[in-house]
Amino acid sequence: MRRRSFIQSIAGLTVVSSFLASCQRQHVIKGSVIGASSHTGHLLRDKNFAAPVATTEHDIVIVGGGISGLSAARHLHRQGITNMVILDLEKEMGGNAACGSNDISGYPWGAHYVPIPNNDLTAYTDFMRECGVITSPPEAPLPTYNEYYICFDPEERLYINGQWQEGLIPQFGVPDAEKKQIQQFLDKMQAFRIAKGEDGKDAFAIPLDNSSKDPVFTALDQLTMKEWLHQQGWTSPYLQWYVNYCTRDDYGTTYDEISAWVGIQYFASRKGKGSNADHHDVLTWPEGNGWLAAHLKKELQPYFRNEALVARIQEEDGKLTIDYFDVKESRLKRINARQCILAVPQFVAGRILHDEARIRKVHQHIQYSPWMVANIRSNALDERTGYALSWDNVIYDSPSLGYVEATHQQVEQGKKQKNLTYYLPLTGKSPVEERKAAIERTHTEWVKMIVDDLDLVHPDIAANIEEVNVMIWGHAMARPLPGTAHGTIRQELGASINDRLHFAHTDLAGNSLFEEAFYQGLTAAQKVMTQLSAKI
């Protein structure tokens, strides 16, 4: 039946196929390297702008159209605000939730899923209901989730000891003693999930700032995840790999650098429950969180100004002036505003405000991890033994996080071509060195890195890739190092300036998650509303 195609490809024969793969690699793989408009962004650093040419007046300006900025705008719009603009340097709003598409499907460029929401986050679950993710009315005892969006089975697999196993927790070929440690670790995480502090709050909550301040737990913010594992006597290499994988996956930070408190939060803060889903389920779409961003954007279109690089914000005599560089017209423009929300990363905020003290503080306390995300267009691939192709496909001990199959949530039969989204947090050397190396790497070099990595699980991948597009996120997310979650730096940087200028960004949340961005925006919008109503 498959005989002929076998003879052409001699798939499955390790003996010869590795030879072949190495010689077929010469076929040219299309694609390019895209950086989240780093050229435009760097103008901020390098360019001296001329005086602005036009001035307009608006009540509110939101700088940055990532999830934080969009969430703020949505809330303000719902409060009846109409004299508002949102400025973003990119062609599309969405920030790290950016997405793309081709004739096969949509695919994410960054954020690609959210877990089942915690039931106490009503503003967030209301939003989920509005976009059809929750299909039951608010008064239902448990929310019902739209089954098209709950990640389909098979969800995750791990290539370990020569085979694909179901799930990411190492099991196949793991010695019993290590399995026991892994189980102890998971039990501990479950205990943390239900733990409450002296103050009656959840020990680990979302948003992070809703968590208990009980020192029993916050003390964990003083050491790294690796140190904490060590203290517990958990030395199993498989367990350490798993924990390190998780912290790289969510925060682009290795377990020997990340705060133990934040590392644990990854496991212990998810408590959502639905009538047809649980805290371990995730919600996802072919285009990833771009789908959620699209829903946020729906009613906000009139306020958008894209390709607008905000260069300077000044405050004089109780007036805010916001200068932005209109990339299309290549001119600087000015907006006078009553209130402004800065929904950009802090290293950008410092520059825009020309605030040397802030720039220094950010430099001292916040490190940004660089990421590479690649979208791979491929034909059907040869499979190793074990569990079937899943949504999330991870290789044990690989520098990458593996790949997510963007077509997974499609219900059609017989689609052979796939979009695979490959994630690589650049954690090898220091962020500065990695960022520099990443910018210098050519498309061919990236492709080779990806192929060399995936070749282990798909020996014929080099021949079957049609196109690879690479996105470099130079400053993808702030690293949750010890001291950021429960120290004072976030408060210092996040405090509003003269009740006119407010901050909203996941940098200030302590970790980079959709929910955090959602509440960052919401909280800033509430501050704006308080100011506006006070002045009326």
Add this chain to the structure above:
Amino acid sequence: MSKKENGAQWLLLTAVFVIATCGLIYELVAGTLASYLLGDSITQFSTIIGVYLFSMGIGSFLSKYFSKNLLAWFIRIELLVGLVGGFSSALLFITFPLAASFRLILYAIVLITGILVGLEIPLLMRILEKKVEFKELVSRVFTFDYIGALLASLIFPLLLVPHLGLIRTSLFFGILNVGVGWYLAYKFSGEVRQAGLLKASAIILLLSQLVCFVFSEKIMTYSEAMTYDDNVVYSTSTPYQRIVITKNKHELRLFLNGNLQFSTADEYRYHEALVHPTFSSLSNPEQVLVLGGGDGLAVREILKYPAVKQVTLVDLDPAMTKLFSKQRMLTMLNDSSLLNPKVRVHNADAFTWLRNNKTKFDAIVVDFPDPSNFSIGKLYSTTFYQLLKHALRPEGIAVIQSTSPYVAPKSFWCVDTTLKAVGLHTIAYHNYVPSFGEWGYIMATPQEPHQWFSHIPAPLKFLNPTTLQQMLTFPEDMKAHQLLDINKLNNQALVKYFEEEWSKYLER
């Protein structure tokens, strides 16, 4: 040493080089073929290499019994190696589907080739023994031998398999072997007895291998045809599946991806059971939807109800519906049902089609392949059945082919559980279809009660009120005996049951 002697020596050394290459190629071909056809490449390769080397040992041992006419023997052996090795993969491809003892044939070929190849070098050394100093001889012969082996091991994976395929690779080297034999017979015709006979047989062999080389595609197809019991009368690969139709004196069979879909001998049992319990319970089945079923056989049964005004058939594969609308042999089978003006064919994905559908139907017939993988498993999920329910009139009925309740009771009742989970009332039933065994179906309806089975059309070959009563009772061995999971997109419980039950069954 004279110049002529010297030339002869180099000629023979070139022969060493060629035969060493050929020898290793045959071994690699056998190993690759065995891995491919039998699986488990490590075991296949190591046993093939072991048997091959051992046989070469036997050959070397036997070489001492050859004492006269060494060159003639050498040429004969060349021709024999060329014959056995050259035709080896074609022979194995053809015998694989036929012979129960394929392994026996495989190892016999490996053994014979090994013995013959094992004879080559010792004989050759003895031929050259008197012409070259021993020290030099050993050095030269083995150098050429090993270089030949290296060449073989490199070009085999890089050039031969990808560009020639296995059948042509072994034929190509068979031709080389025979070519060496022929050339030696020609060159040394003075020294060799019966050189004419040798040359003639070499030429016959060469010709037959060339013919075989040209027609190797046909051999592949023939081999495929033999995998099925009967004659393959039609086969094609579509982007979605491989369609094969076979025929013998009594029946015609359809295979999709190697799985039997129906046999004309008993398909009426399946299609009557699929269609009539539902349709005989509806007073006015006007709007009908068929999902899957591109063979038009279910539609043939449906059109027996005059009340039917329109049948919408949704099948993914245009090649299937086209085949069953155009091919005379097949339209005779489905009474040209797909060409009936009441029937509309949509080639679309059923899930997506149903998601966009606004029409309400009186009857829906769901005839998908068994849930043997995660992709098809989606078509048996709560999400899909929600859509199905939505597409039914309140008094409408859907029927779902639901695999064998005998082989896979958990799978069968999981479908039932899943249908109930979306609020449908169900009636499960089964019948015996000799080609498949005990087969199961489930009717589902948003609204009880119905005038169950009140108007069965006459005459049918299988179904009547008495057989229907039997179909509704399930003996103990067709029950699940446990609480079953609901099949959802995010747990794919059914695919897991199905795989567990069918693999256990097929192991027996």
